[in-house]
Amino acid sequence: MTEDAPPAQALSAAFDGDLLTDYVPDALGAVDVRRLLCTGRPLEDPLHVGHLRVPLARRLEVVPVVSCAARARMLRLTEQALSAHVPRPEVFSYRSLDWRYRPAYQERQHHLRALAARGGLPLVLVLDVHRFGRSLPLDVLCRTPWMTERLAEALTALYSAAGRALLPGHRWANRLATAVLAPLDDAVASLAPGRWTRWGDDLHVFVRDHAEADDIRAAAAAVLRRLGLRLSAEKSTVTGAASVLTRSARVIRGRAQDVWRSGLSDGDVQALRYALPRTPPDDTVSRTLVGAVRDHPGLLPRAVHYLDRAAHSPAARAAAEDLLLTAEPDAFAAARLLPLAARHPGLVPAVPDALLAVAEESEVGPLRELAFRVAVSGGRRHTWPPTPRMRGRLAQGAELARDLPDVNTLL
Known part of the structure; x- marks a missing residue:
């Protein structure tokens, strides 16, 4: 097996795809991590695993969350290992x-x-x-014919920290799952x-x-x-x-607004998920959005994606403020709504103290970075000191308009 580095631009593009399934959007849009990927520079970052309760279609699941740099490093090591593997x-x-x-x-x-x-x-x-991602034994994964020493070491460290070798929502983990x-x-x-x-x-x-x-x-x-x-x-x-x-x-076919309306009447979550990223700003969608998210909490990531595009509309602005004010103050809601507030500073005053607090007190490092960014941008009180990464980028107010969190999502 070769451990030659994959093409840098292709690796960066793959990382962009990986971030579409990130449960906590990066506070800086991962711009610094992309730069390291493109230049081939080391992505050494202390491995810390936090946990987030996420509403899925039929249940709540606790998912491990790591930093963007950790995701990118695992992606690079995986692509090196699988360079010759063809499914x-x-x-x-x-x-x-x-x-x-x-x-x-x-x-x-x-x-x-x-x-x-x-x-x-x-x-x-x-x-x-049965429970593939959680059940796959580490030793089985490390004995695959394409495994490299560096990837095996990284997977072993991750297993020690997270209790599993494959993290849900990570492109590199799905690449390994496909190959194994x-x-x-x-x-x-x-x-x-x-x-x-x-x-x-x-x-x-x-x-x-x-x-x-x-x-x-x-x-x-x-x-x-x-x-x-x-x-x-x-x-x-x-x-x-x-x-x-x-x-x-x-x-699913049809005009996105029509798919949304029929999805609401039928309770068809798949139709609602289809419609949200494809619907242009629409007052009917905006006015019914908050109720749909209350009924189906897993829609929140795509609802935020829609609101980001429609935020100039009064109906969408009202929906965004309603979501902020009425959302359960939990880490999942904070992980989706704080990036929206960071992208649209006019929403920051509507962010409840309880939502900021749950993010600031979270064990998930990327979520604390989001809370710090939103608090600083709105002149709000914050209790956690900035990470070195945030300190360097947010030292000046002018920097707050750059490198926004990305709310595009496949979740």
């Missing part, structure tokens, strides 16, 4: 350094729809690995050539009957046992092939 073409997730989320997701949708339309394959076997399941791909490809897809640890295998599904499930389970993993009993199922058209291969 099978049926694998659509996190394939390469220049992989992009939305085109890959759409390509997978197209492939699933084509398989569902094939004759003689009336069933689809859905396979899901290559033996599973080989087994499925030998039994159902050209009739399957994988995204992350989710497989769809189109089969002729239940007997074939049972054979493939057994083979997959055997491979996973060798990797210290097992199938999810709840999520691994056999269903009609056409079911993918309303689930994984569902295509």
Whole structure:
């Protein structure tokens, strides 16, 4: 395996994609980290892991959070290790350094729809690995054929600090997760050539009957046992092939504002998630946004993305202030709303003291940096001293207009 550095510009572009799934946006837009990536300079940063409670579709989950520099260092080490690894073409997730989320997701949708339309394959076997990111043994990951000594050392340190080797929402972790399941791909490809897809640890295998599904499930389970993993009993199922058209291969179409309205009436969170990043400033969307976020807290990141674009609108400004004033004062809300206030200083007076306090007192370093930035920009009291990074950038008031947090998101 080579440990040559990946192309700097491609690595920086991949890091931009990584930040779209960052649970705590960087207070400085990660501009300094991008510069280090582009120049190939060291990304040494003391590893500190904080934890954030995040509302997902059906549950709350506690996710580990590290600094931007730590993310970037892991990305660089991962791409060095995987420089020669090429997944099978049926694998659509996190394939390469220049992989992009939305085109890959759409390509997978197209492939699933084509398989569902094939004759003689009336069933689809859905396979899901039980708690894959949390369950993958560190020693299994470190014994993969493409592993490098430096990456193994970094993963071991991360495991000691976070209790897991793969962090949710990190591009580098998804790259490793995609690669480590290559033996599973080989087994499925030998039994159902050209009739399957994988995204992350989710497989769809189109089969002729239940007997074939049972054979493939057994083979997959055997491979996973060798990797210290097992199938999810709840999520691994056999269903009609056409079911993918309303689930994984569902295509949402229409004018974004219309999709938003129908999503509200149907309680369709997928439609609401689709509409928010695509909707131009719209008074109806702005007036109904706060209620939608209260009903579905996981919409908050995309709601902030919408409000950032629509902030010049009186209705959107009112929605932003309402969200700030009524949001639960927890770390997840602070992680999304404080960047919005940093980008639009007129909102800073509406930031409740309780929301700033929960950020300032958090164990998550990037969240404390956000709180410091917002407090300083609005002349608010702050209790935590600035980090060296923030001290250097925010020493003068003129600096506050530069290097804003980024609220673009795939969350």
